[in-house]
Amino acid sequence: MKINQFAYVPTDHQTIVQELADVHFLTAQTRKMADPVMLYRQFLLKFFIEKQSLATRIQKVSNLMANPSLNAYEFTTTQDAVSKLAFYNVGLQLLGFEVGLDFDLVDPFSAMKKYRLPTADVDDVLDRNQLIDAWYKLLNTRTKFGQTLIDYLAGQGYYHQFFETGDLKQPLIFNGKSQAVFDNSELIRDVVYVEAPLDNDHDGKRDLLKAEIIRPKETENGLKVPVIFTASPYDQGTNDQQADQITHDVNQEKLTRKTPTHLSYDDIKFDYDNHNLPEPRTVKDTSKVAEESFVKTWTYSLNDYFLARGFAVVYSSGVGTKDSDGIRTTGTPDETISATSIIEWLHGDRTAFTNRSDQISIPAWWSNGNVGMTGRSYLGTLSTAAAMTGVSGLKTAVVEAGISNYYDYYRENGLVVAPGGFQGEDTDVLGELTFSREQSAADYLKIKDTWLDQLKKLTDGQDRQTGSYNSFWDNRNLLKNVNIKADMLLVHGLNDWNVKLSHVYNLRETLKNEKVTQKLVLHQGQHEYLNNFRSVDFTDIVNLWLTNKLLAVDNQANQIVPDVLVQDNAEPETWTTYKDWGGAVKEISLDDKRWTDMNENHTFSDQLPDDLFKDYIENTKKWQKALFTKNHSKLDKHSIKLVSEPLAKDLTVDGRATITLRAASSADLGLLSAALVDYGVEKRLTAVPQVLSAQQIITGYQWRKDDLKEFLPEKKASAYKKFTDAHMNMQNRTNNYQSDDLRPGQYYNFTMAFQPTFWHLLKGHQLGLIIYATDMDYTIRSNQDISYAVDLGASKIDLPLLSADDKQ
Numbered sequence: 001m002k003i004n005q006f007a008y009v010p011t012d013h014q015t016i017v018q019e020l021a022d023v024h025f026l027t028a029q030t031r032k033m034a035d036p037v038m039l040y041r042q043f044l045l046k047f048f049i050e051k052q053s054l055a056t057r058i059q060k061v062s063n064l065m066a067n068p069s070l071n072a073y074e075f076t077t078t079q080d081a082v083s084k085l086a087f088y089n090v091g092l093q094l095l096g097f098e099v100g101l102d103f104d105l106v107d108p109f110s111a112m113k114k115y116r117l118p119t120a121d122v123d124d125v126l127d128r129n130q131l132i133d134a135w136y137k138l139l140n141t142r143t144k145f146g147q148t149l150i151d152y153l154a155g156q157g158y159y160h161q162f163f164e165t166g167d168l169k170q171p172l173i174f175n176g177k178s179q180a181v182f183d184n185s186e187l188i189r190d191v192v193y194v195e196a197p198l199d200n201d202h203d204g205k206r207d208l209l210k211a212e213i214i215r216p217k218e219t220e221n222g223l224k225v226p227v228i229f230t231a232s233p234y235d236q237g238t239n240d241q242q243a244d245q246i247t248h249d250v251n252q253e254k255l256t257r258k259t260p261t262h263l264s265y266d267d268i269k270f271d272y273d274n275h276n277l278p279e280p281r282t283v284k285d286t287s288k289v290a291e292e293s294f295v296k297t298w299t300y301s302l303n304d305y306f307l308a309r310g311f312a313v314v315y316s317s318g319v320g321t322k323d324s325d326g327i328r329t330t331g332t333p334d335e336t337i338s339a340t341s342i343i344e345w346l347h348g349d350r351t352a353f354t355n356r357s358d359q360i361s362i363p364a365w366w367s368n369g370n371v372g373m374t375g376r377s378y379l380g381t382l383s384t385a386a387a388m389t390g391v392s393g394l395k396t397a398v399v400e401a402g403i404s405n406y407y408d409y410y411r412e413n414g415l416v417v418a419p420g421g422f423q424g425e426d427t428d429v430l431g432e433l434t435f436s437r438e439q440s441a442a443d444y445l446k447i448k449d450t451w452l453d454q455l456k457k458l459t460d461g462q463d464r465q466t467g468s469y470n471s472f473w474d475n476r477n478l479l480k481n482v483n484i485k486a487d488m489l490l491v492h493g494l495n496d497w498n499v500k501l502s503h504v505y506n507l508r509e510t511l512k513n514e515k516v517t518q519k520l521v522l523h524q525g526q527h528e529y530l531n532n533f534r535s536v537d538f539t540d541i542v543n544l545w546l547t548n549k550l551l552a553v554d555n556q557a558n559q560i561v562p563d564v565l566v567q568d569n570a571e572p573e574t575w576t577t578y579k580d581w582g583g584a585v586k587e588i589s590l591d592d593k594r595w596t597d598m599n600e601n602h603t604f605s606d607q608l609p610d611d612l613f614k615d616y617i618e619n620t621k622k623w624q625k626a627l628f629t630k631n632h633s634k635l636d637k638h639s640i641k642l643v644s645e646p647l648a649k650d651l652t653v654d655g656r657a658t659i660t661l662r663a664a665s666s667a668d669l670g671l672l673s674a675a676l677v678d679y680g681v682e683k684r685l686t687a688v689p690q691v692l693s694a695q696q697i698i699t700g701y702q703w704r705k706d707d708l709k710e711f712l713p714e715k716k717a718s719a720y721k722k723f724t725d726a727h728m729n730m731q732n733r734t735n736n737y738q739s740d741d742l743r744p745g746q747y748y749n750f751t752m753a754f755q756p757t758f759w760h761l762l763k764g765h766q767l768g769l770i771i772y773a774t775d776m777d778y779t780i781r782s783n784q785d786i787s788y789a790v791d792l793g794a795s796k797i798d799l800p801l802l803s804a805d806d807k808q
Contacts, residue, residue, distance in 0.1 A: 002116045002573035003142045007540035009176040009560055013129055016136045019174050023150070024162060025135070036131045040087075041076035043135050047094065047153070051161045064093045068105045082126045087134060088112060088119065096144035096152075117141055140175045145696045146534045146708050154180035154308070155698030170218060171310040176555030177543040180308035184703045186217040187307060190290035192352040192362050193324075196341035199278050200319055200326045200334045201450050206278050207325035208356055210236070211342050212294050215312035219366035226370045226550030227346050228303055229314045231339040231382040233434040235298065236322035243433035246455075247424040248464060250416075251617060254782045256465045257669045258414075258731045258739035268737050270475040272333045283351065284359040291354045301699060301706045302374060302531040305539060306546065308700030312367065316342045318382070320451075322436040327447065327454045330427035331406040331476035336385040340394075343371050343386060347393025369393055370550040374542075376400035376529055377499060378434075381478070384507060390483035396549040398542055400491040401499045401527055404507040406476035407469055407736070409499065413752060414732025414739075415671055416467040417778045420497025420526070427476075428458035467729060469737040479510050487517040489545055489561070491538075493525040494569065494723075494758055495687035497777075501724075505656060505756035508581065517558050519545075520581060522566045522758055524711045526687040532697055532706045533689070535573035536565075562808060569685060569723075570650075570760045572713055577808040581758065582655030583800040590642060590661075590769070590792040598630060598641040603789040605638055606670075606773040613783045620776040627770060628677055628720050639772040640790055643679060646764050655800035656756040657724065661771065662794035664747045665730055666787040672750055673775045675725040676757075680765030683713035684721055720768070723759040726752035727779055747791060758802075769797060 011019070020026040025046055033039040044064075048057040058073055066075035066086040075086055088108040089099075095117070097103055103111030112119055118141055120134035139150040147155075159181045162168050172179040193208040200207060212235075219225055296315075303313045318338035319326030329335055344350035346364045354360045371393045373383035380402030387397045403409050409419055410426055419425060435451060438444045444451075461472035474480065488511060492504040504520070511518040521538070523530055530538045541561055548557035562577035588594075608616070612634060616623035626633040630643060659674050689709035697706040731739050733750050742748070761767060771790060774781055 001144075002535050003144075003146070004116050004535055004573070004575045005118060005142055005537050005540075006562055006565060006575070006577070007177070007537050007544045007560060008118065008140055009544070009556055011136070011175060013133055016133055020132065020136055022169055022172060023174055023179070025139075026132075034128060036082045036126055036128045037076055037079060039128060040082050040131055041073070044072060044076065044090070049156065049158055049161055051157075064090050065099055065105055066090055082131055084122055084124050084126060087126060087131075091138045091141075094138070095141060095149060102144070142537055145693055146532065147697060148537075148540060150174060151180065152698070155701055155703075157701045160701045170223065171551060173547065173553055173555070176547060176553065176557070176560070177540060178306070178309035178311070178547045178551065180700045182216045182218065182308055182310045184308050184700050188215050188217055188220070189213065189293045189296075190215070191292035191294050192290055192345075192354065193356055194316075194341050194345045194350060194352040195281060196319070196338055197274065197277055198319060198326060198334055198337055200329065201447060203325070204278055205325070206280060207319055207338070208353070209316055209318060209325070209338055209341060210321075210323040211314055211316040211345070211352070212296070213312060213314050214296070214307060215366055216307070216310055218310075219312070224366060224368040225310055225312050226368050226372070226546070227312045227314055228306055228546070229316070229342060229346065229371050229373050230300055230303060230375045230379055231316055231318060231342070231373065231386070232375060232379045233317050233321060233328070234378065235315050235317040237436040237439050238433050239435060239438055240433065242438070243429050246432055247429050248426060250418070250423050250780050252780050252782045254784050255669050255671060255780060258466050258468070258729075260731075260741040261739045263738050265737070268469065268471045268474055270471040272475060274333070274337070280351065281353070281359050283361045286361045286363070287354055288362065288365055289354075290362060299704070300374060300529075301704060302529070302539065302542065304704045305531070305699040308703055309543070311546070311550070314342065314346065317436065320435050320437055322439055324437070327451050328431040328435045329454070330431045330458060331381075331403070333475070335382065336389060339382045339386040340389055340391040343391050343393050346371050349392060370395050372546050372550050373397040377402070377527060385478050387484050387486045387488060388478055388482050390485045394486045396487045396489065396545065398489045398491065398545070399507075400529060401493060401496055402503060402507075403499055404478050404503040407473040408502050408506070410462070411467050411469070411473070411736070412727045414467050414729030414736050415727050416464050416780055417727055419499065420777070422498070423777070426464060427462045428455055431455060431458050466739070468732065468739060469735075479506060482510060482514065484511070484514050484516055487549055489519050489521070489542070491521045491523070491530055493528055493687070494522050494567075495524060495526045498527045501756045502753075505581070519561050520564045522564070522581070524567045524569055524685045524687065525689060528689060532709050534692060534708055534710050536567070536575050564808070566758050567711070568760055570682070570762050572685060573710065578806050579808050580806065581756070583652070583802045583806060585798045585800050588797050588799060590790075590795040590797065594645050595642040595769075596645070597792075598643055599636045599639070601637070601640060602792055603787060604640055604772065605785075605787045607783055607785045608638065610783070616776050617781060623776045624722075627772060628675070628722055628768070630679060630720070630768070635772075639770055642769040644767040646766055647761060648763065650763050651761045651767070652802035653723070653757055653759045653761070653799055654802035654806065655758075657754040657797060657799050658751060659726060659754065659797045660749055660751045660795060662747050662749055662791040663730075664745055664789045665742060666744055667784070668742050668744055670730040670742065670786055670788065671728065671773050671779060672730060672752070672788070673725065673727045673772050673779065674752060674754070675722050675770045676754060677768035677770060678721045678723055678759065678761050678765055679719065679768050680762060681717045681719050682762070683715070683717045685711045685713060687711070724754040724757045725775070726754045727775060728752045747789075
């Protein structure tokens with residue numbers, strides 16, 4: 001168990017005293033107490049919430065042990081000094097650790113070190129000021145169940161006991177973070193319809209977009225609050241069966257031969273045009289009262305956490321979703337505008353209405369105008385898209401596993417590829433999945449023909465025949481036009497094969513050229529949220545970040561939050577900070593003596609026996625095992641397998657590796673794939689988090705709960721792990737939009753970039769490089785009679801490697 005903490009703000013004693021007074025741990029009476037023991041007793045009694053009787057609180061303090069012979073209450077009534085040992089014995093128990101199970105009363109410090117818990121810089125015997133500082137740091141220390149102690153107390157009702165007196169600040173900032181001092185039992189839920197500068201269903205009227213708002217009751221009395229906005233196309237429902245019915249068959253007879261072209265980028269460049277819009281609706285009246293409310297069926301627990309801390313939360317699904325106008329376009333600027341329109345309304349720059357027909361406008365009068373976006377996958381994608389426009393009011397986006405270029409999601413180097421786990425999905429399938437207007441029968445009847453026409457345009461434009469970049473994809477490149485003003489917190493899984501790591505890597509490289517602050521968190525999961533993990537204080541990082549960006553609190557967020565924070569793959573629950581992502585490149589020839597050619601070949605056939613081909617289609621895990629194992633397998637003649645000598649020391653691949661293959665195809669078409677593999681018998685971390693404690697995290701008093709999770713080692717050791725790969729259509733060796741000629745038997749140079757990674761190989765492990773063609777998990781599966789040859793002596797790999805100087 002390691003409870004890493006990166007969001008603690010170093011605080012001077014004078015500020016600590018003021019903040020402890022703000023949260024009522026120091027009162028007018030206790031601020032005068034000179035005796036550390038007496039003050040310590042008062043802290044402990046106050047910890048157990050003063051609405052309980054004194055007798056009850058004394059009993060609870062008495063249940064804690066200060067040393068092997070005295071409980072905490074006895075200690076504070078018989079001793080004349082507070083020892084550091086007693087303080088942390090009690091502190092560990094307050095943090096949820098058990099005596100005899102998690103630590104020993106004779107040495108709490110070994111456990112503190114083991115669990116990565118911070119200790120205050122105090123003497124063995126604490127004076128009054130040291131006691132105050134140590135108590136403050138303890139309240140800001142994370143418990144055994146992943147929350148800071150002050151957040152745990154909030155969930156127990158610590159702040160709630162002061163609601164009646166009304167003497168808590170709102171918002172209340174403690175160690176740079178917003179506190180849960182708002183009553184979630186009285187949240188207000190509104191529905192409005194924002195008028196967007198769009199008419200993408202071509203009905204002659206500007207599109208109205210439904211937005212659902214959850215805000216604190218205190219806004220009714222004049223408090224203006226910041227807004228967390230999540231744009232979720234899934235929020236109003238999905239058409240799962242319809243999407244499944246149009247999912248494409250990836251088992252094809254052959255790969256399509258492309259007619260050679262000499263296109264330039266200007267030939268396929270797309271210029272978005274949104275002119276000739278209908279006039280805005282006439283405002284007939286204005287109201288501050290919404291007429292609709294709603295019941296939320298899905299929420300993001302990170303958003304729920306901030307509701308107790310005085311932030312409003314807004315959800316909107318955008319064009320083409322239930323109760324909104326428009327049609328789905330899967331990634332075009334229309335969807336971006338549907339997100340920025342909500343932000344503009346929240347900032348006071350756009351009109352919304354109380355319903356769809358009466359033209360009664362309603363302003364976001366309760367908003368302070370500052371908006372931050374959150375969300376994962378499509379939700380994070382729309383956060384990126386909105387941020388790139390520079391829309392006023394958007395101060396930051398927390399982007400988790402967001403797409404930055406739709407071509408890189410559904411295509412790679414001229415090949416049709418799948419997002420991991422979704423072979424056969426494409427823009428038309430995703431459009432159908434999210435077109436929830438279809439679920440309202442009368443509304444769908446009006447729009448059906450328009451939608452079917454749009455669905456055909458998606459199918460035709462995405463061009464699954466060639467897989468090349470074209471104007472359809474250029475219209476879906478979110479990094480093409482950059483006018484960003486929002487600071488960005490980027491989060492991505494190092495095992496995410498759905499939204500692959502190229503998206504966050506390319507986004508971050510783009511942001512380096514902009515005048516914004518950007519931070520990066522890389523974890524060991526696949527397509528996962530990170531706000532409920534034990535080993536990292538992600539929620540506290542986001543709290544610090546949003547408190548700074550949306551409440552303009554000078555809490556040193558830009559300095560405190562690491563530039564790059566990476567979870568190690570070889571050591572459980574270990575997180576390290578780095579200056580950047582991307583190490584110095586080392587060039588290695590593929591005929592280097594340090595490689596062993598396991599199959600002793602430089603040629604391979606892509607065609608498999610029919611029964612084996614069908615078997616691998618039905619169970620791609622069998623195919624993976626046969627391809628990546630170091631032992632002989634049925635794929636020995638269908639790949640080139642190079643394995644390094646055992647590593648003399650640890651090695652970390654840091655960034656984006658590239659491979660250049662001098663290769664030939666026996667046909668006038670072909671594809672190449674390559675994978676890097678970590679060979680070594682280890683219990684590796686699972687890419688899917690395990691639940692450590694169900695419903696243990698409380699996001700507010702009598703409010704929503706969440707599971708505590710972690711990436712844990714496998715129960716059984718595995719012999720290898722693929723950690724990155726690359727794919728290319730051999731006719732796209734120049735770029736992804738030009739189709740090159742390919743002559744059978746002729747050698748050409750093919751340079752492919754692997755998916756960026758941050759992978760730690762242990763001493764004694766071996767680095768493997770597998771070269772093959774059809775990828776059962778990602779590419780079109782055509783069992784063609786094609787052979788490939790690779791000139792290993794003229795081929796190389798460029799590996800970016802971490803050095804000790806890269807650590808922050």
